Amino acid sequence: xxxxLSLALRRSARxxxxxxxxxxxxxxxxxxxxxxxxxxxxxxxxxxxPPAIQAFVKGSDIASPAGYLGSTFIHPITLSIMAAxxxxxxxxxxRDVETGVAELMLSRPLTxxxxxxxxxxxxxxxxxxxxxxxxxxALIAVTTVDAxxxxxxxxxxxxxxxxxxxxxxIGAVTMLAGAFSRTGTRxxxxxxAFALVAYALDYLAQVWGVAEPLGPLSVMHxxxxxxxxxxxxxxxxxxxxxxxxAVVAGAAALAVTSRREVAP
Amino acid sequence: MGxxxxxxxxxxxxxxxxxxxxxxxxxxxxxxGERIGFLGPNGAGKTxxxxxxxxxxxxxxxxxAILGHDLATDRMAALAQVGYVPGDLGMIRAVSGRRMLDxxxxxxxxxxxxxxxxxxxxxxxxxxxxxxxxxxxTGMRQKLGLVAALQHDPPVIILDEPSSGLDPVMQARLLEMxxxxxxxxxTVFFSSHVLGEVDELCDRVAMVRGGRLLLVRDVxxxxxxxxxxxxxxxxxxxxxxxxxxxxxGEVRVEGHVHHFTVSGDPGALLxxxxxxxxxxxxxxxxxxxxxxxxxxxxxxD
Numbered sequence: 001x002x003x004x005l006s007l008a009l010r011r012s013a014r015x016x017x018x019x020x021x022x023x024x025x026x027x028x029x030x031x032x033x034x035x036x037x038x039x040x041x042x043x044x045x046x047x048x049x050p051p052a053i054q055a056f057v058k059g060s061d062i063a064s065p066a067g068y069l070g071s072t073f074i075h076p077i078t079l080s081i082m083a084a085x086x087x088x089x090x091x092x093x094x095r096d097v098e099t100g101v102a103e104l105m106l107s108r109p110l111t112x113x114x115x116x117x118x119x120x121x122x123x124x125x126x127x128x129x130x131x132x133x134x135x136x137x138a139l140i141a142v143t144t145v146d147a148x149x150x151x152x153x154x155x156x157x158x159x160x161x162x163x164x165x166x167x168x169x170i171g172a173v174t175m176l177a178g179a180f181s182r183t184g185t186r187x188x189x190x191x192x193a194f195a196l197v198a199y200a201l202d203y204l205a206q207v208w209g210v211a212e213p214l215g216p217l218s219v220m221h222x223x224x225x226x227x228x229x230x231x232x233x234x235x236x237x238x239x240x241x242x243x244x245x246a247v248v249a250g251a252a253a254l255a256v257t258s259r260r261e262v263a264p
Numbered sequence: 265m266g267x268x269x270x271x272x273x274x275x276x277x278x279x280x281x282x283x284x285x286x287x288x289x290x291x292x293x294x295x296x297g298e299r300i301g302f303l304g305p306n307g308a309g310k311t312x313x314x315x316x317x318x319x320x321x322x323x324x325x326x327x328x329a330i331l332g333h334d335l336a337t338d339r340m341a342a343l344a345q346v347g348y349v350p351g352d353l354g355m356i357r358a359v360s361g362r363r364m365l366d367x368x369x370x371x372x373x374x375x376x377x378x379x380x381x382x383x384x385x386x387x388x389x390x391x392x393x394x395x396x397x398x399x400x401x402t403g404m405r406q407k408l409g410l411v412a413a414l415q416h417d418p419p420v421i422i423l424d425e426p427s428s429g430l431d432p433v434m435q436a437r438l439l440e441m442x443x444x445x446x447x448x449x450x451t452v453f454f455s456s457h458v459l460g461e462v463d464e465l466c467d468r469v470a471m472v473r474g475g476r477l478l479l480v481r482d483v484x485x486x487x488x489x490x491x492x493x494x495x496x497x498x499x500x501x502x503x504x505x506x507x508x509x510x511x512x513g514e515v516r517v518e519g520h521v522h523h524f525t526v527s528g529d530p531g532a533l534l535x536x537x538x539x540x541x542x543x544x545x546x547x548x549x550x551x552x553x554x555x556x557x558x559x560x561x562x563x564x565d
Contacts, residue, residue: 003370011358100354104409107318107348108371109340261321264352 001114004105008092008122016085016126020133023081027134030072031141034148039063051207062226065148066155069138070226073163078134079199085130086167087191089123090174093257095184102262116175116257120250123171127164135160151229159228165242166223170195172249179256182264219245268332270296270420270451271317275326278312278475286312287475290326294453296419299446301462301483302455303556304472310455311351313472314424318348330420344373347418351425351455353409357398361388361408364397365415374416382411385437402429410438414445421445422453427461439465459556471556492530496522496537497544507536 043063062071072078093116096102105115138156142148174191181187198218205215215221222241228234271294278287287309294300304310315321317328319335319342328335333342355364369376383389386407397405406429414421421442427435442465446452456462462469463483471478491513497520504515504522509532513525520543526533530547537545 003367007356007359007363007367010363011356014358096354100350100352101356102354103315103320103350103352104354104368104412105371106320107343107346107350108368109343109373110371111340259322263315263320264354 001110001118004110004115004118005122008089008119009125012089012092012122012126015088016129017133019081019085020130023078023130023134024137026075026077026081026137027069027072028137028141030075031069031138031145031148034065034068034141035145037063037068037147042068064230065150066230067226069142069148069151069156070159070229072138073159073225074223078163079195081134082127082130082163082167083170083192083195085126086123086171087174087188087195089119089126090171090191091178091184091187092122093119093175094178094181094187097178097262098183098264100264103264106262112258112260112262113254116179116254120172120175120253123175124168127167127171131160131164152232155229155232158232158234159225162223162228162234162238162242163225165239165246166219169219169242169245169249170198172246172253175253176249176256179253179260268296269293269329270298271328271330271422271453273313273317273326273328276313276316276323276328277325278309278316278321279324285324285475287316287323290472290475290477292470292477292480294451296331296451297446297449298468299442299452299454299466301466301469302453302472303457303459303462303469305457308472309475310472311424312475314348314422314453314455317422318343318346345418346420346422347413347416348422349406349409349413349424349426351428353405355397355405355408358396360394360396361400361404362390362393365393365408365412368412369415372416372418374418376415378417379411379415382414382441385441386411386434403431403434406430407434410441414441417445418450420451420453422455424455425457426454427456427458435461491525491527493548494522494524494526494530494533495546496542498522498540499543502540507533507540509533509536 040063046062062068093102096105096119102115106112135156138160139153142151142153142156170191173194174187177190177194178184178187181190198220201211201214201218202220204211205218205221206212219241222238224238271292273290273292276287276290276292277285279285290309290313292313302310302313312321316323317330317335319339323336330342331345333339333345335342359367365379369379383393388404388407388411392400392404397408400408406426410426413423423442427438430438439461442452442454446465452465454462454466466483468480468482469486470480499520501520502522504517504524509526511527512533515522515524517523534545
């Protein structure tokens with residue numbers, strides 16, 4: 001298992017570090033920009049925007065330090081970087097089946113469960129690295145920008161963990177899709193579709209009354225970074241849903257892979 | 265252990281989603297230390313058989329065991345006895361050859377005792393191994409796959425068209441290496457459609473077509489049973505009926521040179537011609553290729 005893990009990490013190392021640096025730089029720059037923000041002007045500007053635009057920040061007060069920094073955790077750039085990491089890592093096993101790498105590995109005394117388990121651990125490690133580098137950028141901003149001083153570092157950590165869980169879940173869903181696919185491209189397609197539908201459903205539920213009851217069906221619905229940053233607690237339902245999606249999708253991917261054929 | 269077959273397939277069958285049988289009722293037993301060529305045209309079921317034998321594909325019917333370990337129930341023990349080179353050799357392109365080779369070595373319980381010898385024989389030096397696999401040529405990847413498969417000195421070597429991508433010098437070296445392994449008692453299961461190399465290496469051939477096993481026969485027996493081309497030069501006019509034997513084809517006479525084919529044991533023919541004191545005689549051994557073609561034509565008919 002260690003061999004597969006080491007290979008998976010080594011081949012994704014460059015991509016992981018680059019995505020992490022990009023996320024760190026983005027969160028740092030956004031944090032840095034808060035020093036030039038006039039709270040009242042931003043607040044009145046946001047209030048003047050139509051609800052459909054306000055929904056992008058999930059209704060948080062982005063003029064406040066917690067709301068401003070919290071909105072970066074659900075900014076499309078942050079979400080795209082995390083999604084790219086999760087989906088690329090989640091599709092890696094399907095790509096290995098497609099290219100014959102899985103056949104080469106699994107013709108050795110290695111179980112499918114150990115093989116996919118190692119790929120899952122590699123995915124989690126890649127997401128942790130990217131999230132840590134992103135967190136480092138946000139942390140530097142919080143400690144250097146006086147206006148962000150009200151944000152507790154502990155709350156920042158608490159905000160990053162559900163973000164990580166959210167994308168571990170998306171990666172696990174991609175792996176599950178990959179367990180049914182013969183190509184890595186299809187796994188990427190399904191993983192991306194899952195993330196986009198989750199995002200769209202969460203957004204629609206906020207701006208369209210008819211869709212509101214469907215909001216909880218989206219995994220994105222359960223992640224509210226501004227609330228966590230401001231309040232310092234993560235609701236139990238958030239933990240339950242985010243951990244549940246990751247565990248159920250991961251277990252299902254293992255179960256399907258243990259019975260699937262792994263030839264290109 | 266000596267009595268246990270290296271590979272035993274019983275009623276092995278495999279169908280894909282469409283319901284078409286890629287492999288059907290294959291019974292094949294390969295003894296330990298044997299070198300067997302697995303022949304068949306593209307799409308005949310060679311690779312499907314191998315993948316079922318390694319548990320990469322799940323057979324729809326029947327069973328396979330390697331050295332007595334059933335693939336369905338004891339796959340890990342079975343695979344610990346095998347060195348395998350796939351036909352579609354996939355490797356992680358972002359890592360170096362050395363890293364890939366060492367990783368594959370660590371996945372096997374047997375130590376890579378032959379690694380350095382094989383690297384030397386296939387001319388993969390430190391500089392080549394330091395390169396990333398994405399910079400490898402097809403031939404270099406194939407060599408790396410061969411080292412990875414054989415480095416543990418596995419008792420059962422399964423190769424799916426292993427010489428593809430290799431230059432003629434390396435192809436010859438591969439056959440030498442396999443010959444050496446076989447002489448040390450290892451079983452070589454060699455799938456190919458390059459008949460020359462099977463002819464050179466193997467003691468026995470199994471031929472498949474349309475997912476079914478056509479025959480399993482000794483190479484020598486096949487050659488003996490099949491047609492040979494004969495050319496005899498006399499120093500005078502000779503009537504072909506004087507030396508005619510059963511199994512002889514039509515004789516074409518050009519001056520004093522007689523051309524014909526003969527099947528079966530050529531002993532009687534040789535003694536009759538010998539009595540006529542020919543100036544020269546050439547008998548071309550039946551090539552496996554001719555045998556192969558004839559068998560497929562017979563089967564198609």
